[in-house]
Amino acid sequence: MSAASAIALKAxxxxxxxVSLYGGLSMVSGDQALADLRICNKSESRVGIxxxxxxxxxxxxxxxxxxxxxxCEVILPGDLKSQYYYMFAVDYDEGGEWAGSAYMCTADKIYxxxxxxxxxxxxxxxxxxxxxxxxxxxxxxxxxxxxxxxxTGGK
Numbered sequence: 001m002s003a004a005s006a007i008a009l010k011a012x013x014x015x016x017x018x019v020s021l022y023g024g025l026s027m028v029s030g031d032q033a034l035a036d037l038r039i040c041n042k043s044e045s046r047v048g049i050x051x052x053x054x055x056x057x058x059x060x061x062x063x064x065x066x067x068x069x070x071x072c073e074v075i076l077p078g079d080l081k082s083q084y085y086y087m088f089a090v091d092y093d094e095g096g097e098w099a100g101s102a103y104m105c106t107a108d109k110i111y112x113x114x115x116x117x118x119x120x121x122x123x124x125x126x127x128x129x130x131x132x133x134x135x136x137x138x139x140x141x142x143x144x145x146x147x148x149x150x151x152t153g154g155k
Contacts, residue, residue: 035139037076037085041067042145045093051075052086052104052116052129059116061104061129063088072141079138086129089144098144100130 041047050063053076067073076085088106089098105119106127119126134140 035079036074037080037134037139038072038074038141039065039067039087039089040072040141040143041069042143043091044069045091045096047144048090048092049073049075050088050106050127050129052088052102054082054084055114057114059104059114061086061106061111061113061116063106063111064109066092080134080140083134083136085132085134085140087132087142088127088129096146098130099128102129102131103127104129 037051039049046069047067048063049065049067050061052059052061054060065073065075086100086102086104087098088100088104091097103119103126104116105113105122105124107113107124111124113122113124115122132140132142
């Protein structure tokens with residue numbers, strides 16, 4: 001067996017680790033060659049994504065990435081530099097959301113916000129994000145299935 005075949009066999013044998021959380025979210029650690037933070041929308045609705053992470057300027061939040069049903073998108077390209085990332089997502093069609101208790105700043109339109117304090121005083125919304133613990137992985141995929149909270153809007 002050639003060295004290239006052995007490497008291909010090892011790559012094919014790689015199995016992603018999946019952690020299921022409250023039925024609406026699963027996180028999959030990915031293949032190291034794809035080193036990115038990737039979000040996959042496995043729901044039947046259009047979804048808006050906002051993320052929070054530690055940057056050189058402290059805590060930073062960014063949004064909005066719009067994902068079509070059954071699609072994936074790289075949100076942060078390259079090797080992950082932190083263990084923890086935070087995410088908030090909105091189901092545009094059914095009105096649900098994926099949220100948590102880590103409060104960060106968001107805006108209605110496309111944004112990058114540095115800092116997570118005094119959101120309202122600075123003209124932003126204070127929004128609850130859920131935590132993504134990537135461990136020591138340099139690549140991670142979050143798969144959104146059904147929102148953890150359903151709203152009343154939608155079709």
